[in-house]
Amino acid sequence: MSQRGDDEVASYRDVAARIRRDVEAGLWPAEKPIPGIERLRVRYGVARETAHRAVKHLVAEGLLFSEGRRGTFIRPAAPAPIVARDRHAYRDQLGYFFDLGAQDWRGIGTPTQEVGVPPTDVADLLGVAHGEHVMIRDRAVGPPDAARPLQLATSYLPMSLVGQLPVLGAVKTGPGGIYDRIEEHFDAVIEWEETVSARPARDVEQEQLRIGAGLPVLVVTRVSRVGDQVVEVNQTRMPADRFAVSYAIARDESACWPREARGE
Numbered sequence: 001m002s003q004r005g006d007d008e009v010a011s012y013r014d015v016a017a018r019i020r021r022d023v024e025a026g027l028w029p030a031e032k033p034i035p036g037i038e039r040l041r042v043r044y045g046v047a048r049e050t051a052h053r054a055v056k057h058l059v060a061e062g063l064l065f066s067e068g069r070r071g072t073f074i075r076p077a078a079p080a081p082i083v084a085r086d087r088h089a090y091r092d093q094l095g096y097f098f099d100l101g102a103q104d105w106r107g108i109g110t111p112t113q114e115v116g117v118p119p120t121d122v123a124d125l126l127g128v129a130h131g132e133h134v135m136i137r138d139r140a141v142g143p144p145d146a147a148r149p150l151q152l153a154t155s156y157l158p159m160s161l162v163g164q165l166p167v168l169g170a171v172k173t174g175p176g177g178i179y180d181r182i183e184e185h186f187d188a189v190i191e192w193e194e195t196v197s198a199r200p201a202r203d204v205e206q207e208q209l210r211i212g213a214g215l216p217v218l219v220v221t222r223v224s225r226v227g228d229q230v231v232e233v234n235q236t237r238m239p240a241d242r243f244a245v246s247y248a249i250a251r252d253e254s255a256c257w258p259r260e261a262r263g264e
Helices: 003-024 037-044 048-059 120-126 157-163 177-186 204-207
Strands: 063-066 073-076 084-085 090-092 095-097 112-116 135-144 151-158 191-200 216-226 231-238 243-245
Touching: 003 037, 003 048, 037 048, 048 063, 063 120, 095 177, 120 151, 120 231, 135 157, 151 157, 151 204, 177 216, 177 231, 204 231
Parallel strands: 084 243
Antiparallel strands: 063 073, 090 095, 112 135, 135 151, 151 231, 191 216, 216 231
């Protein structure tokens, strides 16, 4: 890189560090727009492009989030991580739930139901052909007082099951939701298996969760089975800096206590 290029990189990173210090000092309130690029350029005494690159850098880091013409906002500081999974399924008067710390969370916005093509990895888990249509149910959830969701959940159901149980495609699925309807239909319990992974946040996730492109999301993929039949695949996405996975570690027989004496 040329000396001029090195100076430009150092300059926008220096400006980003100065903006970060001002944010952390409380110069601008959280969830309010920070000054525009022109005002930042003047405040920090740099070129407009340098100020713009500094802001983009902080959006990618997750300190700020952009809402287009509405402006660029300070993302609230992350509280202690919420335990998203602890390897238990719970139940209350509303039905099954999987996050003990989110028992009182509610839906935010309008849930949707549509027939569409799932991602190939979901199709493989469901046991349907790539390109085959399934029922897709989307919803966003968050704490009772939240204006924005903290989790995005998508359920995928095979059309063969929806054909037998049309309520799975309805707006309202009744008390206990789709899991109660499925268990009633089969007169058998659902067994669940989950995998936790991480990936970069997609555009729609960045917008709904108010996170920058540089912040990953945790993806909890839950496969629901009745016997050997996969009846649903659910993918729940959440900001990786706000959630944690916690579980007890069980000892295998090979690690039992007291330890057996080793042979000489």
